Amino acid sequence: MKKIISILFLINFVLTSCIPTEHPVQPHERGNVATGSIEMGSLYPNQVFYSLESNSVVSSNLFMDWDIEFSCIPDTFAIKLNGARMMRVLNTHKVKFDEVSANDTAGIATDSWQYDNPAGVLDSTAIGTWWEELKPNEAISKQEIYIIDRGTNERGKHTGFRKFQILGLENNTYYVRFSNLDGSNDVQIEIPINPSKNFIQLSFNDSGKVLSIQPDYNQWDLLFTRYSELLYTNDGVPTWYGVTGALINSRLVKAILDTSKPFDEITYQDVKSLQLSNKLNVIGSDWKWYDLSKGVYSVLPNKVYIIQSVNGFIYKLHFVAFYNDKGVKGYPKFDFQKL
Numbered sequence: 001m002k003k004i005i006s007i008l009f010l011i012n013f014v015l016t017s018c019i020p021t022e023h024p025v026q027p028h029e030r031g032n033v034a035t036g037s038i039e040m041g042s043l044y045p046n047q048v049f050y051s052l053e054s055n056s057v058v059s060s061n062l063f064m065d066w067d068i069e070f071s072c073i074p075d076t077f078a079i080k081l082n083g084a085r086m087m088r089v090l091n092t093h094k095v096k097f098d099e100v101s102a103n104d105t106a107g108i109a110t111d112s113w114q115y116d117n118p119a120g121v122l123d124s125t126a127i128g129t130w131w132e133e134l135k136p137n138e139a140i141s142k143q144e145i146y147i148i149d150r151g152t153n154e155r156g157k158h159t160g161f162r163k164f165q166i167l168g169l170e171n172n173t174y175y176v177r178f179s180n181l182d183g184s185n186d187v188q189i190e191i192p193i194n195p196s197k198n199f200i201q202l203s204f205n206d207s208g209k210v211l212s213i214q215p216d217y218n219q220w221d222l223l224f225t226r227y228s229e230l231l232y233t234n235d236g237v238p239t240w241y242g243v244t245g246a247l248i249n250s251r252l253v254k255a256i257l258d259t260s261k262p263f264d265e266i267t268y269q270d271v272k273s274l275q276l277s278n279k280l281n282v283i284g285s286d287w288k289w290y291d292l293s294k295g296v297y298s299v300l301p302n303k304v305y306i307i308q309s310v311n312g313f314i315y316k317l318h319f320v321a322f323y324n325d326k327g328v329k330g331y332p333k334f335d336f337q338k339l
Helices: none
Strands: 016-018 034-037 046-051 056-062 068-071 079-081 088-091 131-135 138-141 145-149 161-170 173-179 187-192 199-203 209-211 222-232 238-248 254-258 275-277 288-291 296-299 304-308 314-323 329-338
Touching (some): 131 161, 187 199, 187 209, 296 314
Antiparallel strands (some): 034 329, 046 056, 046 222, 088 145, 131 138, 138 161, 161 173, 173 187, 199 209, 222 238, 254 304, 288 296, 314 329
């Protein structure tokens, strides 16, 4: 990234909450300061799910393991792209699968390609509202054909395209079809909803693989990963970039940045009236910055994040390192404490 850029905050309706009125918890012993560390790797190939309560990694996977994911959250039907791959989608608005080919991408303006909202707003995904009617236990599809750009791997190599059609959702199962742009490797596959997950993943590799990558939705707080973010260059041009940081489990977790006091001085009384946000990227990547002149990252320990966990407890957290003991980047370390 050649220019220092600042986040374009997308204006969306985001639920907020006051700590005292949400997720009440029983009186408990305040914890000591704990230290967590994450192994993302120097090229950030790993996605790491983390629990604050247990101070442990719940699970991890390679971000290249999957392409798209399907909502298992009640009354939502969102289909999301793998933002770690910088994926994007083009809606051809055609409904005949055989009529869509690579020719549909010729001369298409860059801004015609859509990315998921980085704040995780489920009604602002790149694929968008794919259904034309909702019935009990059924979503009737518009049958539109999308061209999905599968993005890049950890070394920046492009990984191709697929054409993709949502056939519908019935009895808690998504039905989809995909193929190469030339029509080869034409696959129809079922993706059953798992109510214990936020999302179920699908890989386009081979003949398609349905994957249960995420831990159960009530078992993790933070996801350390690459993701796609819309930023402004110094010239004011909005541009999509791949960044590396921490996302929250926005179904149950909320957070906010607090720079009013140093980490050691913040108490529960200081934060009990703060308005927390369930924006997916509320923690994001801004806890570090890149020094162009030195070619290294530095963390910003004065940025303290107040986090309400899946269990309803309030934590304070700040990052203290991005390099491991051998000087390799991609190993975030953070201190946190239950308040």
